Amino acid sequence: MTEPQSALLLRRQLAELNKNPVEGFSAGLIDDNDLYRWEVLIIGPPDTLYEGGVFKAHLTFPKDYPLRPPKMKFITEIWHPNVDKNGDVCISILHEPGEDKYGYEKPEERWLPIHTVETIMISVISMLADPNGDSPANVDAAKTCMLWRENSPLHRDI
Numbered sequence: 001m002t003e004p005q006s007a008l009l010l011r012r013q014l015a016e017l018n019k020n021p022v023e024g025f026s027a028g029l030i031d032d033n034d035l036y037r038w039e040v041l042i043i044g045p046p047d048t049l050y051e052g053g054v055f056k057a058h059l060t061f062p063k064d065y066p067l068r069p070p071k072m073k074f075i076t077e078i079w080h081p082n083v084d085k086n087g088d089v090c091i092s093i094l095h096e097p098g099e100d101k102y103g104y105e106k107p108e109e110r111w112l113p114i115h116t117v118e119t120i121m122i123s124v125i126s127m128l129a130d131p132n133g134d135s136p137a138n139v140d141a142a143k144t145c146m147l148w149r150e151n152s153p154l155h156r157d158i
Helices: 005-019 117-129 139-151
Strands: 025-029 037-043 054-060 071-074
Touching: 005 025, 005 117, 025 117, 037 117, 054 117
Parallel strands: none
Antiparallel strands: 025 037, 037 054, 054 071
């Protein structure tokens, strides 16, 4: 029996990440027999509230990947405007492709089949460093983030 295209693509991406690791995260399979469930470890980006932290998350890929995006869930508890209280990541790149029924996101900001685990993780690391408070998944965290920015010496005009 031949492997589905999605499994071949995921196997290739995993091999590439193992051969050429990307700074800021590592990735592997949760179970060696399931290419559709990955575990990632994210290093908290420097000069952020998350600096020095290591955050575990799971990526679950649909069988029709890369036509549809994976789901991402933090296993390590994290307080962030774009991560809901259950750990689910809410970021444009992981939203279903096409038009946003609310008109907030442009289609090119949403999932595109050209995305890889690497581009997803770079976007998530960027999200940690620069949260989107305009569309929070965790309103309480968005309020905290806004207060921190207003009172942080990094964000004050001198």
